[in-house]
Structures are given as structure tokens and as C-alpha cells.
Amino acid sequence: MTDTPARLTLSRALNEGLRKAMENDPKVLIMGEDVGKLGGVFRVSDGLQKDFGEDRVLDTPLAESGIVGTAIGLALRGYRPVCEIQFDGFVFPAFDQIVSQLAKMAYRSAGKLRLPVVVRIPFGGGIGAVEHHSESPEALFAHVAGLRVVACGDPADAYAMIQQAINCDDPVIFFEPKRRYWDKTDVDLAGGLAAALPLDRARTVVTGTDVTVLCYGPMVRTCVEAAAAAASEGRSIEVIDLRSLAPLDAETIFASVRRTGRCVVVHEAPVTGGLGAQVAARVSQECFYYLESPVLRVGGYSTPYPPSRIEDHYLPDLDRVLDAVDRAFAY
Amino acid sequence: MTDTPARLTLSRALNEGLRKAMENDPKVLIMGEDVGKLGGVFRVSDGLQKDFGEDRVLDTPLAESGIVGTAIGLALRGYRPVCEIQFDGFVFPAFDQIVSQLAKMAYRSAGKLRLPVVVRIPFGGGIGAVEHHSESPEALFAHVAGLRVVACGDPADAYAMIQQAINCDDPVIFFEPKRRYWDKTDVDLAGGLAAALPLDRARTVVTGTDVTVLCYGPMVRTCVEAAAAAASEGRSIEVIDLRSLAPLDAETIFASVRRTGRCVVVHEAPVTGGLGAQVAARVSQECFYYLESPVLRVGGYSTPYPPSRIEDHYLPDLDRVLDAVDRAFAY
Amino acid sequence: MAVKAAGRAASRSRTHDKPTAKPELIQLLTPEGERTEHPDYPLELTPDEIKALYRDLVLVRRIDFEAIALQRQGELGIWASLLGQEAAQVGSGRALAPRDMAFPTYREHGVAWCRGLDPAKLLELYRGVSHGGWDPKEHNFHLYTIVIGAQTLHATGYAMGIQRDGAVGEDGEAAIVYFGDGATSQGDVNEAFIWASVYNAPVVFFCQNNQWAISEPLERQTRIPLYQRARGFGFPGVRVDGNDVFACLAVTRQAMQAAREGQGPTLIEAFTYRMGAHTTTDDPTRYRLSAELESWKLKDPIERVKQYLIRSAMAQEDFFAGIAAEADEVGTRTRKACLEMPDPDPLSMFDNIYAEPSALLAEERAQLDAYLSSFASEEVGR
Amino acid sequence: MAVKAAGRAASRSRTHDKPTAKPELIQLLTPEGERTEHPDYPLELTPDEIKALYRDLVLVRRIDFEAIALQRQGELGIWASLLGQEAAQVGSGRALAPRDMAFPTYREHGVAWCRGLDPAKLLELYRGVSHGGWDPKEHNFHLYTIVIGAQTLHATGYAMGIQRDGAVGEDGEAAIVYFGDGATSQGDVNEAFIWASVYNAPVVFFCQNNQWAISEPLERQTRIPLYQRARGFGFPGVRVDGNDVFACLAVTRQAMQAAREGQGPTLIEAFTYRMGAHTTTDDPTRYRLSAELESWKLKDPIERVKQYLIRSAMAQEDFFAGIAAEADEVGTRTRKACLEMPDPDPLSMFDNIYAEPSALLAEERAQLDAYLSSFASEEVGR
Numbered sequence A, B: 001m002t003d004t005p006a007r008l009t010l011s012r013a014l015n016e017g018l019r020k021a022m023e024n025d026p027k028v029l030i031m032g033e034d035v036g037k038l039g040g041v042f043r044v045s046d047g048l049q050k051d052f053g054e055d056r057v058l059d060t061p062l063a064e065s066g067i068v069g070t071a072i073g074l075a076l077r078g079y080r081p082v083c084e085i086q087f088d089g090f091v092f093p094a095f096d097q098i099v100s101q102l103a104k105m106a107y108r109s110a111g112k113l114r115l116p117v118v119v120r121i122p123f124g125g126g127i128g129a130v131e132h133h134s135e136s137p138e139a140l141f142a143h144v145a146g147l148r149v150v151a152c153g154d155p156a157d158a159y160a161m162i163q164q165a166i167n168c169d170d171p172v173i174f175f176e177p178k179r180r181y182w183d184k185t186d187v188d189l190a191g192g193l194a195a196a197l198p199l200d201r202a203r204t205v206v207t208g209t210d211v212t213v214l215c216y217g218p219m220v221r222t223c224v225e226a227a228a229a230a231a232s233e234g235r236s237i238e239v240i241d242l243r244s245l246a247p248l249d250a251e252t253i254f255a256s257v258r259r260t261g262r263c264v265v266v267h268e269a270p271v272t273g274g275l276g277a278q279v280a281a282r283v284s285q286e287c288f289y290y291l292e293s294p295v296l297r298v299g300g301y302s303t304p305y306p307p308s309r310i311e312d313h314y315l316p317d318l319d320r321v322l323d324a325v326d327r328a329f330a331y
Numbered sequence C, D: 001m002a003v004k005a006a007g008r009a010a011s012r013s014r015t016h017d018k019p020t021a022k023p024e025l026i027q028l029l030t031p032e033g034e035r036t037e038h039p040d041y042p043l044e045l046t047p048d049e050i051k052a053l054y055r056d057l058v059l060v061r062r063i064d065f066e067a068i069a070l071q072r073q074g075e076l077g078i079w080a081s082l083l084g085q086e087a088a089q090v091g092s093g094r095a096l097a098p099r100d101m102a103f104p105t106y107r108e109h110g111v112a113w114c115r116g117l118d119p120a121k122l123l124e125l126y127r128g129v130s131h132g133g134w135d136p137k138e139h140n141f142h143l144y145t146i147v148i149g150a151q152t153l154h155a156t157g158y159a160m161g162i163q164r165d166g167a168v169g170e171d172g173e174a175a176i177v178y179f180g181d182g183a184t185s186q187g188d189v190n191e192a193f194i195w196a197s198v199y200n201a202p203v204v205f206f207c208q209n210n211q212w213a214i215s216e217p218l219e220r221q222t223r224i225p226l227y228q229r230a231r232g233f234g235f236p237g238v239r240v241d242g243n244d245v246f247a248c249l250a251v252t253r254q255a256m257q258a259a260r261e262g263q264g265p266t267l268i269e270a271f272t273y274r275m276g277a278h279t280t281t282d283d284p285t286r287y288r289l290s291a292e293l294e295s296w297k298l299k300d301p302i303e304r305v306k307q308y309l310i311r312s313a314m315a316q317e318d319f320f321a322g323i324a325a326e327a328d329e330v331g332t333r334t335r336k337a338c339l340e341m342p343d344p345d346p347l348s349m350f351d352n353i354y355a356e357p358s359a360l361l362a363e364e365r366a367q368l369d370a371y372l373s374s375f376a377s378e379e380v381g382r
């Protein structure tokens, strides 16, 4: 099962990561709606039920609270369940189990219990979908102590991060950039995790000197393209993929902003109360004397996700990122 | 039923406000767990079932999603339900109905449907309670477009705000400062709502010149006391009760900070991803040239709510507010 | 301390029938088109009424067919086909009085038709020009709900409103809520059963068991027939042949009337089959056998009515030809309306979020406006 | 189009018994202390075993009594009394094998006792010095769960783990989960019924129907007896006299054995009564009549065992005196342990949130540390 394709889509990279994790540890389970024969609506678990059986890849009844709640019970029995939430907008029925049980069990038990549960959530818009299929709820989880919240931005990271998340003894909310599922990069399936960047570290994907652009998930590619465009205009943008949304890799973020003196945070979620608020608040405080302009936030508007025919106007794109960069320099 | 006591507890003020609203509009209903004969665990609906009957004050089955979900249906039929969530930590089973249905119905219907539903949530700690009874989840709702999120800080406001919330055609998440339920102030039961401050405006409770302290709910009293203490040391703190957490009364906030040049945001919820992040991010951007020190946030630590015997060390108190003010001046 | 579990084991095995077993399947028209009688469900229909039902069935299938084509051609983002479920939807839909309120999922195109909704309205959501598109009050047909099960609580609450309005009685009102077999696993749906039974609310739970929840067969949701779920909550449950429009009409009518008269909720399980893919983006070949599909084709909901009309000489070729022609017209009209749908104004994104104006939204709206015109001017500039 | 709803109306009224009706209430010991037999639940107990059960009942009531006193004296923040539910908890608790796993609510002090937990451990949560206090693995007794119903899914998932471990069979393992009558309305509990039945998981649902959910009587949660809820999901439900420790033991034992052997879940409704307030902060006089309380006093779970022991001459005064004395000892010991409990170190607030260290928490911890010592030094300063 290890023909190692040089280039993989993000969906396939996750699939290979899950497969590797299941091969390495018989306690790893996959559970969710349509994750079996169908392989998930995005094919992330494609072929895994066939190879690992129905006891390890479970097509569950249709209820998210039940999925996460029983995953907690399985974890208490020594398993490492990976739950798939079919779409971002459908994680809310499981919110109580995630916030009051999954996040708090270790604390409640003073460390006697650990819940190594991963909740995978395809998130974000840009795929022309109907309501509830384009949400970006990451900030809601980042506010909850006890959870680790991460987002992968490209296939190579996805392959390593999903395995790291499964190996992590803490509950991990794992966000996958839906509209990037079919993006391809080289993935080293042979190389182990030893070389991989730790799950809680940010990654500088483009080094620059003039302004720091912080992003994650689907916005990473957008910001990298923005950096390229800006470069051609002689402006040097440093792009950092946060990867870990909670906890934040403050060290990497602050170091960059203190160098560049300017900061723009980009995400699809509404700016109001979004993750960018937490990032901006911390950067504004910790880099107060270094900032030549306020931290600017680029994101969705303070509206529900709009009908798909106008979603391109709602979602931050290369132009809106560059527009924010320009505004940062206008101060 | 209108013997008008000069001074009322916050709990009683809410009770009188609910009573007034029910008298004024037969479509107003109260529903929740133990809201009937018991009058709610905090007695906010005391006596209302006796006076308005079981058809208007409903002791519901024990399920929060059911409470909010059926309230939505009642609103679609023309009623104005006021749902009581017994404690902050128990709103999460209803999170899906609130976020994906209550908040989005007006938008989904392009304004053809309105859901005048109020969800009352006693919130915050400081009462020596067990787990899940001291949460401050307001930021989770403030991030959701379509909801109005408010918090009352004293009996007089509570009396007016609950009526305004019920009269509002938008869904309102109404936070009540649990540990202040027994605080008393004068409440003018005779005076109508015309004179009352609009639901979406902040209130300057202490005018000052040196620093702006933003707070809401249980922290209002704490900050007012801090201002008094600071005054005795010759430092002039302006205290603003935000009241409306979404939308924010930016105008009032910015005007104050531009005058004082310093800003501290205070709430019980964890600072990480809390409402203070959104406030700090906006103030930092909009008042960039006026700020002599970064916006500082005082709040709960990035932990789950701790056991009650040490909650006093978790909760912001007068000293921690003053400590932050001192730090603001240290820049 | 000895325990004897044997007797128990026995009683245990008695405790349930397989979920796909067909006990008490109410049927008034066989797949071959033969009219049968059921003591509890007398139904008298005039030839015109039967022809009207046939027309409904054919037209909704045609509208569905057109929508699938539109999606293939890129005019719709996605479509959830009702193919195979026409009888369940038309039978139940025609059992409703105008004053009754219906709460659909995302697949109730046939019910929408019966409620008098312009089919084009249904396309807006799937084309992505709106999240809803119609005024629920106009036809007493609520907006499509996509979050599985959520609408069951809305319908129950609405029914509690009917009670409070004193609109229960001989000519009272009732609500009906549609959901699928998969939805029965959601907490919300079970909570709706609790509320409805505790308050004896005038609501009918209409479950279209089309055997599949995307790729998951019924066995993943229950180990007994779904209509029996109601037993656990103390209200009647009944299984009807979901491909028999007569039976669906009779059973729904009776349940609605019982609800209107104050007899409380009923769960109706319409036993049917999803003949197409879950949606246009789904690939059923990955998870189900075509043999199953073939066996259900023999139970087609439309063909049996046609056979009945022919046998009983209620209709001749010209009638069928006329309906076919009308179907094409409706299809063409629907397609035309779809192609003519304008994209929404980007700035409309900020509308209708709150009843009262919001300073923040006004500000953001102005920002986007300025941003968009900046490009416009650039264009001009060039 | 005529409809006949009459026959239906009739069938409808047949559809349910009142929730408080007592059909098939399994009882092996009458309130008067007479031993009765039940064909499905043979139970042979030696005098020592019966005395041991009596001891359990008396001791857990005494511990509960002590805790209430401690709360009144301000040593506990709150307490949820099990008064009246001793038989349900001891009977079911003693039916468990050490290898079985129990998932309690916040009221299962009697089950905790049976699992061998030091009573003082239970006080930590209510005193506010911890959120849990014991190691669930040590006694296979999970932490108290306060969010109503949430633990039913945990128990079901745990049971699915038992299946995956191949620990089902003759001497297999099973999970038991406790919850109240009010909890049966939560979506989670009904989803647990679905998962347990679909996967045929080895889990026993033990519902203590103490007639009240704080101020809400059973009628607000259901219109039929709760044990019948299981019918809707296809697994057995049984109602047992929750004040009869013998019956609770026999019924739970059989359900657990059935689960261990792979026969799947059972719902047990222990019909009992909450003799005290919901918690020490509750005031039942606001919502229920003392007459109800009086009638239940006649069904006291402990008195009937005492009467049985006396009649059957299995025990004399000295035995009862001995137990009473031991009870006082346990009470005193528990009180002492409570008073000696130190408050947690404020800095412990930052511990055990994540398995791996967190920079942010380390920073905040240092902040609080510095802040606290700043006062300390001030003190010194003065």
C-alpha cells in the first residue's frame, strides 16, 4: 500500500496520514458520517474501511453529538478516535460535548484522564456551496481552554499534522481548508515525523522585511500569491502560516512583527470576534513600540455567510490582502 | 400588582420587567427549566406562572436545544418567547439552534421572517458553584452575525433592558450577572422605556480623564469600585459599561479612549479569544494615534474555570483592575 | 448468587423486527396498479382527483429532471433530487389544508409544488442566489432547512403556537414536518418527539425513509422499523407505502385531522426509495448495488397510478399526452426562469441581518462599496 | 373526500399509559418487608449477603446525612442528597463486577460506595477543592458528570470499546450509566439509545426515576412510563421498584450479564423518590406537597430490609446497633477528612489542562505568581 506518489492533493495527503497512523497504532479509529464505503464526501478516508475493517472505520448514525460523545467514551477505553464532521456548519450539534466534555475532562480529572480525540472539520468557503457548508468557526474553539486548534494549509503539512494530532494526548480540533483539498504539493511519505515542525509552531512560508501577514488554512495560498504580486511591486511581505490557532506560536509572530513593524491578519471568518482579534490584541500589546501602523484585520464581513453567487465579494482575496497592506503603509 | 418598591434586587428588577412585558403583550411567553412554580433557580420568573398561567409560562422538558428550537417555532407563529437557560454552562446543547437557526433565519428569509426570541443566560462566577455554573461564554455569541448580545450590570438597566430585548425584533442573547442578582439599586417602575438608553448603547457610569476602563455585567461594580479607589489616589478612571457586546457602541468607546489615551478592558471570561480581544483590536486600530499605551485586557486566565475555592484568584477583582491601570501608565 | 439469563435471552430476541421488515405497510394501490382497501384508511377519490394526483406526480418529476439538467450544465451549484419520492410528497402535500403549515428539508420539491410555490423559487437556493427565496407565509411552506433535524423543533414549537391561538378543534390547524431516515438519529428530532408528546401538540412527523442517508443504509440508524420509534414516546406511529400516493394521502390526511382535532402528534414513516444520487455531487455507485435500484423501479410511484387510470378507463392516451406536454412546458418555463435569474447585488450581503440598522454593517457596506468602485474607476482609467 | 377519524381516535387513546402508572413494577421485597418471587428474576441471597446490603444502605444514608450537615455548616458549597434512592444505588452498584465500568451523575454516592470509593473523595467537588477528585480507573467509577445526559454517550462509547477489545462473552465486561428522569429529555440520552442499539453495545442504562427534575414532575418529561422509551429504539426496558434493593440487584445483575454476553443494551427504570431537596440550595416546599413525601416514607428502602431481617430472624438488635455505630464512625471519619481538606494552591489552576506544556499558561502562571507575591511582600513591608 506504499506506492509513494511525489505529488499529492491535500485530501490524499490526509488520507495517507490517516493510513499511516492506523498502521502504526491499532487503537486509532475513524468515525463519522459516510466515512466508510464512500470514504467521506471529500474522500479523505477513501479505502480505509476496506483495508482496516468496519470496527476501525465506523459509519455512525447521523448525529454529531453522538459522534463526539461516543468518541470520548472510546478514548476513555484507550482508543484514539478521529471524528469527521462532514462540514463546518454541522459541528454545532457537537458543541456541548466538545466544550464541556472533550475540552474539560483532563482538567476535571486533574490529569488522570486524557482524551486523545481528533475532530476533523473541513472549513471555509469558495466552493459555491449552499448555506452551512462554508463556515469558519475556528475562533469559537480557540476561546475554549483545553482544546488544541490547528489548521493545515498545504498537503505536506496536512500529512504530518494529522499524524501529530492523532499522536497528541490532548483533544485537537483539526481544520482542513475545504477549497484546497485538490491543491497539490510534494509530500514525503517516506520521511517520518521526527523532521516535521511541531504541531504548535507557526511556519514562515515567505520571508519578507516590510510587513508581516499572518494567515492559516485556505488563506495561506492567497497570501503567498499576494506576496508574490507585492514583490513584483518591490514590496517585501513576510507570510506566516499560523498552523496552530490555539495555542498561538507567539514567539514566531512577535519576532516577525518586531522586525517588519507592520502586521496584517487574514482569515475567512468574520473579522468581528474572529481569531484575528486575539492575534491583533496580543501583537498590539506585545509589539507596541515596534508597530508603525495598527494591526489590520482582513476577513469576512460581520454577516452570515452570503449566497454563493456573491461569496467572492465576501471572501478575502489577493486584492483585499494587498489593499490592507497598502493601508498599513498609509499610516 | 404594582406596589413600586424604591430599591430592587437585580433579580426582582428582571422579574418586574418580564411582568411588564407580559402585561403589555399577550404574545410574550416564558419558557425553560423550572421557570414555573419554582420561579427559576434565581427566582427571576417568580410568581409569573401563577399570574399568567401555564400557557404563557412553560416548564419545559429538560433539553436546551428543545427549548430554543421550539421557541423559534413559536416565534414563527407570532409569539415572543423568552427562554431561560438555567446556567451559562448549559447553553451549549442549544448552540446549534442558536447559531444556525435563531441567528440566521432573518438572513435566510431575506427579512421575510424575524425571530423576536430572547435567550436569558445567568453568567459568570464568584458564587462558589460547581463546574459549569460559572462560565462566561458571551464571546462565542458575539462572533455570530444575526444575534444581538447584551449584558446588564445593575437593576435599573436590567429592568429596562429586558423589556427592550423582548420588544426587539432581532434575537437577543441576554446575559445576567449571576453574582449580582441580589445587588440593589433604585428602579423606576413607573417611568416607561421612552427615557431609557437604547439597547445598543454603552453607558458611561463613571466619568474620568486618565484612562478608559471598559467592562460589562458583573465587572461593572468591580470597576466602579476600582475607580473610587483610584480617585482617592488622585487617578481619574472613566468606567464604561458596554451593555451591548454585539454590536459594540464603537462611537462611545472611541470617543472616550481618544480623550483619555489609555484603555483597559475587563471581563471574567478568559482573555484568550474573549470579547476584550475584539474591543482591543478595534480600539488599537481606530485610536492608534491617540493611544499612549497598548490596550490592556484583564480577565480570566486561559484555563477552564477552576474549582470554586480558588476562583477568587481567577476572577478579576479591584486590585487586578488597578494593577492593569498602573501598567497602562507604566508605558 | 446465581443468575438465570436464559429466559431473558429469549425475551430479548423477541424484542425487535429488522428495520427493513415490512410490517403493517399501509397500501391502497399496488405496484401493479390495483386498488386495495384498508379498514382504517377509507379513501374515496373522484376520477378528476386521481388525474390531478397523476398530474402532480408527473410534473414534479419533470421539474426535478429539469433541475438536474440545469445543474449538469452549471446553472445550479447542486441539486437534491426527489426521484422516487414523488408519491410520498404529493400524497402528503395534497393532504394539507391551506391553513396548515409545512416544514420541509431540502428535498421537498413535490410538497412545495402542492403548496403552490413557483418551482423556480426552489432553484434560487441551489443556484446560490439566495438562502431561501420565498415567503413562507405566502404558501404556509417554511424555508428549506439544511441542518438535519433542526426543523422538527420549529414545527413542534409552531404547533404549540397553534394550541395557544386556540386553533385546535374540528376545523383547527396543524403543522407537518418532513425529515429523512438519517435525521431520526439527531437529538433534535427525538427532543421534538418529547415536546410534541408532552404538550400533545398538533404536529405530524412525516419521515421519508428512502433507505439511505447519503451512503449509509437504514441499518446504521436503527435496528427496528422507524415508525416504531413513536412507541417510545407514547404516540402513534404508522408505516405507509411511500410509493403509493393514495395511501400517503389517506394516512397523512387522517394524521393531520387527528392533530387538528387535538389528538396530538403522529409519526408517519413513508417507506420509499431514493432512486437517484443523494445530490448531484454524490456517486451512489461507490456504496450501493444497482440490483437494489432495479427492484425499486418495479415499484415506481407514477407508473402504478397510470396503470390504474388505464385499467379503470378513467384516462386515455390524450390525457397522458396532455400531461406530458404540460410537463415539458413547466420544465421549459422553470429553465427559462433559472437562466434569467440575476446574481444578487454584492452589497445585498449586508441586508436583512437585523431588523434595526447597524452602524458596523453600514460601515462595512460602505467599505465594500468603495472597494468595488475603486476597480470600476480603474477600468475607466484604462 | 371523506375521512373517518373515529376509529383512529379510539386506537389513539389506547396508545399510552400514564407515566406514573405502575405496570410491571418488578419487586422482590415489599415495603412491609415481605419477600416475594418473580419468575424472571430469581435471586438467592445468603443472610450475610443481605446483612451486607443492609449495611451499605445504612452507611450511604449516614454519609449523605453527614454531607448535608457539612453543607449547612458552610463546609461544602452544595450537596445533592441521595436520600430515598439508597436501594436503587446499592442494588445496582452491588450488581457490578469490578471489571465493569460505571458512569454516574452527581448524585450516585451510593454507587460510589459500592465501587469502594472513599466517601471523602466525593466531597471534594462539592467543597470546591476539585472538579473530580478521584481516579476513575482505580475503582472503574467515572467522574461525576454535571451536564445532564452527557455521560450516557461516554458510557456507550466505552462499551463500543469493550466490543473492540473482544471483551464480550461469558465473562465479558459491560458499562452501566446512571441518569435521572429529567435527563431522558436530552438529545444526548436519546442518541446514546440509538448508538447502543445500532452497535448492540454492552451498556446498561440505569434511570433513577425519582419523580422530579428539580421542580418539574415526571409529566413534564414524558406521557408514558419511562422504561417504555426503550421500545422506540428496539431494546428491552424494565421498571423495577427502586426502593427495593433486592429487585434492583437482581434486575441490574441480569441486564449487566446480558450485556456482557453480547445481548446488547437494557434500559432499567428504577421507580423511586427524591426524599430530600434537589440540592441543599433547593426549596421543594415551593413546588410539591408534603403528602407525597409522607406516602413515600412508607416505602422507605432501608426500613423494609430491616423488617425482613428481623422477621426472618437473620439479625438481632446487636447487629443493628453495630451497624448504627459503624455508621457514626464513617460519618465522623468523613467529617474529619472534609475539615482537613486543604484549599488548592491557586497556581494549581494552571495544571493538567494539556498533556504537553503551554508557553501561554506558563506565562500566565508566572504573572499570577508574581502578583500574589507582590501582596506577600507588601504584608512583609508593613
Ligand SMILES: Cc1ncc(C[n+]2csc(CCOP(=O)(O)OP(=O)(O)O)c2C)c(N)n1
Pocket (backbone or CB within 6 Å): A033, A062, A086, A090, A093, C107, C146, C147, C148, C179, C180, C181, C182, C183, C184, C210, C212, C213, C214, C274, C278
Ligand atoms: C447536522 C447535519 N449533519 C450533517 C449534514 C450533512 N448531510 C446532508 S444530507 C445528509 C443525509 C441525510 O439523510 P436523510 O435524513 O435520510 O435524508 P435524505 O437526504 O435521505 O432525504 C447528511 C449527513 C447536515 N446537513 N446536517
Ligand SMILES: Cc1ncc(C[n+]2csc(CCOP(=O)(O)OP(=O)(O)O)c2C)c(N)n1
Pocket (backbone or CB within 6 Å): B033, B062, B086, B090, B093, D107, D146, D147, D148, D179, D180, D181, D182, D183, D184, D210, D212, D213, D214, D274, D278
Ligand atoms: C444540560 C443541563 N441543563 C440543566 C442543568 C441544571 N440541572 C441540574 S440537575 C437538573 C435536574 C435533573 O433532573 P433528573 O435528570 O431527574 O436528575 P435528578 O436531579 O432528579 O437526580 C437540572 C435541570 C444541567 N445540569 N445540565
Ligand SMILES: [Mg+2]
Pocket (backbone or CB within 6 Å): C180, C181, C182, C208, C209, C210, C211, C212, C213, C214
Ligand atoms: Mg434518507
Ligand SMILES: [Mg+2]
Pocket (backbone or CB within 6 Å): D180, D181, D182, D208, D209, D210, D211, D212, D213, D214
Ligand atoms: Mg429526577
